[in-house]
């Protein structure tokens with residue numbers, strides 16, 4: 001009773017009663033914390049995996065990693081504590097005293113070592129500390145590859161990039177929402193969707209026996225895995241202002257390229273009261289620079305493990321991104337004998353444009369209407385063009401696509417691809433506002449931030465055609 005009253009009458013009392021810091025869940029220390037603030041001389045316990053083992057005369061040095069940071073903790077193990085089970089790859093619980101080497105390196109001098117899980121290397125463990133394993137090799141062992149330096153470093157950067165994205169949008173007054181994964185619209189209308197239907201419900205079975213179309217059996221309409229949350233974002237944007245989402249999206253593209261995934265995470269933002277591409281461009285440029293700068297300070301050692309060239313930031317970090325109209329871009333490419341077809345600018349041409357801009361990211365704006373989606377706003381001075389943008393960067397080419405949205409009810413009605421989207425049209429009827437937004441592929445952003453050539457290495461379990469076995 002006292003507790004309830006105190007909490008309602010004096011909300012601050014809540015913090016006293018529930019002092020989170022005083023709750024200890026662990027009986028061991030995380031290596032990142034040990035190395036960040038080493039209390040030399042303290043009794044310390046760590047748990048992790050042996051990533052390297054050097055057997056000397058009277059002593060064994062084990063480099064132990066627990067995944068919390070790029071650095072490993074050197075553990076000094078007196079020979080009499082070394083057992084046969086203590087090998088490369090085994091998991092261990094070490095107790096000892098924190099100390100410093102003559103060169104100032106923090107190390108743990110063990111007085112107790114317990115092997116938690118053996119690792120019989122000869123039994124088919126695919127990694128060893130003396131070989132630099134190429135990413136293609138590691139990709140054959142998706143279930144084990146987070147034990148490698150390369151992949152674990154990328155996954156830590158991914159974790160930080162996600163955090164920096166959320167910080168950026170919070171500081172720009174955007175509200176994070178979740179858009180549905182199951183949806184009856186295919187947003188881009190490109191037809192590259194995964195259809196969803198129940199596997200074995202009695203209704204479906206009965207329908208199949210009767211030879212009926214089962215696509216709509218569960219929801220009553222055809223249902224897909226989302227290719228974009230944009231249309232839903234637009235709906236909420238017209239009730240709550242600036243919104244964004246960061247979630248999984250799915251495209252059934254038949255591509256195994258180094259830039260495509262069947263399932264990827266897309267950051268999508270919708271800016272309220274936005275009536276010029278400049279506003280969107282500023283938001284996007286600010287986001288990329290924020291993520292890059294913050295990640296370089298939060299994950300310097302990880303970035304270096306991924307690629308030594310990451311030791312210095314890309315030159316574009318201090319430059320204003322370049323803007324070219326689609327027509328200007330096409331002329332530049334044609335002068336380089338790279339003729340643009342009716343299909344638009346291809347990957348080779350995207351990368352050629354970035355090269356033309358000396359590696360500075362480049363916005364290509366004002367696209368031909370026929371190359372872009374129905375929801376994009378026509379340019380006021382040229383109705384063959386739409387207010388759309390693509391941002392091209394080194395390594396990936398296109399990393400962001402966005403546009404101002406058609407806000408004219410009649411024009412949108414004419415372009416609406418299906419009656420099922422009448423709800424989307426109706427957004428323009430009640431208290432409509434101009435909005436614009438963009439979608440950024442998280443994995444492509446990671447390729448740019450980390451200098452990773454193949455997108456399949458930027459997430460733990462990539463999906464691509466014929467590769468969804470686990």
Ligand SMILES: NC(=O)C[C@H](N)C(=O)O
Pocket residue numbers: 187188227228229230268269401402403437438439440
């Ligand atoms: N939200 C966006 O503007 C992203 C766009 N619909 C796309 O899928 O590329």
